[in-house]
Amino acid sequence: MSSSFLSREANEEYAQCLREVVDKLLVLLSLGLGLEGNVMREAFGRDDLEYLLKINYYPPCPRPDLALGVAPHTDMSALTILVPNEVPGLQVFKDDHWFDAKYIPNALIIHIGDQVETLSNGKYKSVYHRAIVNKDRVRISWPVFCSPPPDMVVGPLPQLVNEENPAKYKTKKYKDYEYCKLNKLPQ
Numbered sequence: 318m319s320s321s322f323l324s325r326e327a328n329e330e331y332a333q334c335l336r337e338v339v340d341k342l343l344v345l346l347s348l349g350l351g352l353e354g355n356v357m358r359e360a361f362g363r364d365d366l367e368y369l370l371k372i373n374y375y376p377p378c379p380r381p382d383l384a385l386g387v388a389p390h391t392d393m394s395a396l397t398i399l400v401p402n403e404v405p406g407l408q409v410f411k412d413d414h415w416f417d418a419k420y421i422p423n424a425l426i427i428h429i430g431d432q433v434e435t436l437s438n439g440k441y442k443s444v445y446h447r448a449i450v451n452k453d454r455v456r457i458s459w460p461v462f463c464s465p466p467p468d469m470v471v472g473p474l475p476q477l478v479n480e481e482n483p484a485k486y487k488t489k490k491y492k493d494y495e496y497c498k499l500n501k502l503p504q
Protein backbone atom coordinates (compact mmCIF):
# COMPACT_ATOMS: atom_id res chain seq x y z
CA MET A 318 0.00 0.00 0.00
CA SER A 319 1.47 3.33 -0.92
CA SER A 320 1.49 5.97 1.79
CA SER A 321 -0.25 8.39 -0.56
CA PHE A 322 -3.44 6.38 -0.14
CA LEU A 323 -3.64 7.61 3.41
CA SER A 324 -2.97 11.23 2.59
CA ARG A 325 -5.68 13.76 3.15
CA GLU A 326 -5.72 14.73 -0.51
CA ALA A 327 -6.16 11.12 -1.61
CA ASN A 328 -9.07 10.66 0.79
CA GLU A 329 -10.73 13.86 -0.34
CA GLU A 330 -10.39 12.84 -3.95
CA TYR A 331 -11.71 9.36 -3.18
CA ALA A 332 -14.70 10.83 -1.31
CA GLN A 333 -15.45 13.07 -4.28
CA CYS A 334 -15.39 10.08 -6.64
CA LEU A 335 -17.55 8.05 -4.28
CA ARG A 336 -20.11 10.83 -4.09
CA GLU A 337 -20.57 10.54 -7.85
CA VAL A 338 -20.86 6.76 -7.65
CA VAL A 339 -23.37 6.92 -4.79
CA ASP A 340 -25.45 9.59 -6.53
CA LYS A 341 -25.65 7.43 -9.65
CA LEU A 342 -26.52 4.32 -7.68
CA LEU A 343 -29.29 6.12 -5.79
CA VAL A 344 -30.76 7.38 -9.07
CA LEU A 345 -30.73 3.85 -10.52
CA LEU A 346 -32.21 2.38 -7.34
CA SER A 347 -35.00 5.00 -7.42
CA LEU A 348 -35.75 4.30 -11.08
CA GLY A 349 -35.75 0.59 -10.28
CA LEU A 350 -38.67 1.22 -7.93
CA GLY A 351 -40.56 3.10 -10.62
CA LEU A 352 -39.89 6.45 -8.93
CA GLU A 353 -38.29 9.69 -10.10
CA GLY A 354 -34.52 9.46 -10.09
CA ASN A 355 -33.92 11.93 -7.27
CA VAL A 356 -36.32 10.38 -4.72
CA MET A 357 -33.92 8.17 -2.77
CA ARG A 358 -31.13 10.70 -2.65
CA GLU A 359 -33.55 13.35 -1.34
CA ALA A 360 -34.90 10.94 1.25
CA PHE A 361 -31.36 10.35 2.51
CA GLY A 362 -30.59 14.00 3.00
CA ARG A 363 -29.29 15.01 -0.43
CA ASP A 364 -25.90 16.71 0.03
CA ASP A 365 -25.88 15.87 3.74
CA LEU A 366 -25.26 12.15 3.15
CA GLU A 367 -22.39 11.09 5.41
CA TYR A 368 -19.38 9.03 4.36
CA LEU A 369 -17.51 7.02 6.96
CA LEU A 370 -14.31 5.17 6.01
CA LYS A 371 -13.35 2.16 8.09
CA ILE A 372 -10.21 0.08 7.68
CA ASN A 373 -10.49 -3.63 8.52
CA TYR A 374 -7.19 -5.42 9.15
CA TYR A 375 -7.38 -9.20 9.43
CA PRO A 376 -4.08 -10.79 10.49
CA PRO A 377 -3.28 -14.32 9.29
CA CYS A 378 -4.98 -16.95 11.40
CA PRO A 379 -3.57 -20.47 11.95
CA ARG A 380 -7.09 -21.93 12.25
CA PRO A 381 -9.36 -20.07 9.82
CA ASP A 382 -11.90 -22.85 10.34
CA LEU A 383 -12.33 -21.74 13.96
CA ALA A 384 -12.38 -17.97 13.57
CA LEU A 385 -14.26 -15.29 11.70
CA GLY A 386 -12.96 -11.87 10.70
CA VAL A 387 -16.37 -10.25 10.92
CA ALA A 388 -19.48 -12.08 12.15
CA PRO A 389 -22.50 -12.24 9.82
CA HIS A 390 -24.42 -8.95 9.64
CA THR A 391 -26.09 -6.45 7.38
CA ASP A 392 -24.71 -2.89 7.22
CA MET A 393 -26.93 -0.24 8.78
CA SER A 394 -25.84 2.28 6.15
CA ALA A 395 -27.80 3.20 3.04
CA LEU A 396 -25.02 1.84 0.82
CA THR A 397 -21.50 0.57 1.51
CA ILE A 398 -18.72 0.85 -1.03
CA LEU A 399 -15.88 -1.51 -0.27
CA VAL A 400 -12.41 -2.01 -1.68
CA PRO A 401 -10.52 -5.12 -0.53
CA ASN A 402 -6.89 -6.08 -1.01
CA GLU A 403 -6.28 -9.14 -3.19
CA VAL A 404 -6.82 -11.66 -0.36
CA PRO A 405 -10.35 -13.07 -0.61
CA GLY A 406 -12.51 -13.30 2.51
CA LEU A 407 -15.81 -11.52 1.99
CA GLN A 408 -18.76 -13.90 1.79
CA VAL A 409 -22.38 -13.21 0.98
CA PHE A 410 -25.33 -15.31 2.14
CA LYS A 411 -27.85 -16.37 -0.49
CA ASP A 412 -30.16 -19.38 -0.84
CA ASP A 413 -28.87 -20.92 2.41
CA HIS A 414 -25.23 -20.78 1.30
CA TRP A 415 -22.20 -18.58 1.85
CA PHE A 416 -20.71 -17.44 -1.45
CA ASP A 417 -17.21 -15.99 -1.87
CA ALA A 418 -17.17 -12.49 -3.30
CA LYS A 419 -14.69 -12.85 -6.12
CA TYR A 420 -11.77 -10.44 -6.03
CA ILE A 421 -11.82 -8.31 -9.17
CA PRO A 422 -8.92 -5.86 -9.46
CA ASN A 423 -10.07 -2.21 -9.38
CA ALA A 424 -13.71 -3.18 -8.84
CA LEU A 425 -15.83 -1.62 -6.13
CA ILE A 426 -17.99 -3.93 -4.02
CA ILE A 427 -21.37 -2.36 -3.29
CA HIS A 428 -23.56 -3.47 -0.41
CA ILE A 429 -27.20 -2.53 -0.13
CA GLY A 430 -27.59 -1.43 3.49
CA ASP A 431 -30.52 -1.43 5.90
CA GLN A 432 -31.61 2.12 5.05
CA VAL A 433 -32.19 1.27 1.38
CA GLU A 434 -34.17 -1.80 2.47
CA THR A 435 -36.31 0.38 4.75
CA LEU A 436 -36.86 3.15 2.21
CA SER A 437 -37.85 0.63 -0.46
CA ASN A 438 -40.18 -1.11 2.03
CA GLY A 439 -38.29 -4.35 1.49
CA LYS A 440 -38.12 -4.31 -2.32
CA TYR A 441 -34.35 -4.10 -2.00
CA LYS A 442 -32.79 -6.32 0.65
CA SER A 443 -29.70 -5.40 2.62
CA VAL A 444 -27.02 -7.98 2.00
CA TYR A 445 -26.15 -10.43 4.80
CA HIS A 446 -22.39 -10.91 4.74
CA ARG A 447 -19.35 -11.90 6.79
CA ALA A 448 -15.57 -11.96 6.45
CA ILE A 449 -13.43 -15.06 6.89
CA VAL A 450 -9.72 -15.01 7.65
CA ASN A 451 -6.76 -16.42 5.76
CA LYS A 452 -4.20 -18.92 7.04
CA ASP A 453 -1.08 -17.07 5.96
CA ARG A 454 -1.97 -13.76 4.37
CA VAL A 455 -3.08 -10.44 5.78
CA ARG A 456 -6.44 -9.31 4.51
CA ILE A 457 -7.40 -5.64 4.50
CA SER A 458 -10.63 -4.01 3.40
CA TRP A 459 -11.64 -0.37 3.15
CA PRO A 460 -15.43 0.00 3.36
CA VAL A 461 -17.02 3.43 3.14
CA PHE A 462 -20.41 3.50 4.84
CA CYS A 463 -22.71 6.00 3.22
CA SER A 464 -25.53 6.96 5.58
CA PRO A 465 -28.21 9.57 6.07
CA PRO A 466 -27.37 12.29 8.61
CA PRO A 467 -28.17 11.33 12.24
CA ASP A 468 -31.35 13.40 12.53
CA MET A 469 -32.77 12.36 9.17
CA VAL A 470 -36.04 10.49 9.56
CA VAL A 471 -36.02 7.33 7.43
CA GLY A 472 -38.99 5.08 6.73
CA PRO A 473 -40.71 3.34 3.83
CA LEU A 474 -41.32 5.84 1.01
CA PRO A 475 -45.00 6.92 1.06
CA GLN A 476 -45.15 6.27 -2.70
CA LEU A 477 -44.52 2.57 -2.02
CA VAL A 478 -47.03 2.10 0.80
CA ASN A 479 -50.74 1.49 0.35
CA GLU A 480 -53.45 -0.84 1.64
CA GLU A 481 -52.07 -3.88 -0.17
CA ASN A 482 -48.49 -2.95 0.73
CA PRO A 483 -48.43 -1.78 4.33
CA ALA A 484 -45.21 -0.39 5.81
CA LYS A 485 -42.94 -3.24 6.88
CA TYR A 486 -40.49 -1.03 8.76
CA LYS A 487 -40.70 1.66 11.40
CA THR A 488 -40.03 5.26 10.51
CA LYS A 489 -37.35 6.70 12.76
CA LYS A 490 -34.32 8.93 12.93
CA TYR A 491 -31.18 7.32 11.57
CA LYS A 492 -29.39 7.88 14.88
CA ASP A 493 -32.12 5.93 16.69
CA TYR A 494 -31.80 3.09 14.18
CA GLU A 495 -28.06 3.11 14.73
CA TYR A 496 -28.46 3.06 18.52
CA CYS A 497 -30.74 0.01 18.39
CA LYS A 498 -28.50 -1.80 15.91
CA LEU A 499 -25.31 -1.18 17.86
CA ASN A 500 -26.92 -2.22 21.13
CA LYS A 501 -28.76 -5.19 19.56
CA LEU A 502 -32.14 -3.80 20.57
CA PRO A 503 -35.30 -4.45 18.56
CA GLN A 504 -35.91 -1.75 15.94
Ligand SMILES: O=C(O)CCC(=O)C(=O)O
Nearest residue numbers: 373387407447448458460
Ligand atom coordinates in the same frame (compact mmCIF):
# COMPACT_ATOMS: atom_id res chain seq x y z
O1 LIG B 1 -13.87 -7.04 5.17
C1 LIG B 1 -14.87 -7.19 4.49
O2 LIG B 1 -14.83 -7.56 3.31
C2 LIG B 1 -16.23 -6.93 5.07
C3 LIG B 1 -16.20 -5.99 6.24
C4 LIG B 1 -17.57 -5.62 6.70
O3 LIG B 1 -18.53 -6.27 6.41
C5 LIG B 1 -17.77 -4.41 7.51
O4 LIG B 1 -16.78 -3.78 7.91
O5 LIG B 1 -18.95 -4.04 7.72
Ligand SMILES: [Fe+2]
Nearest residue numbers: 390391392446
Ligand atom coordinates in the same frame (compact mmCIF):
# COMPACT_ATOMS: atom_id res chain seq x y z
FE1 LIG C 1 -20.37 -5.13 6.63
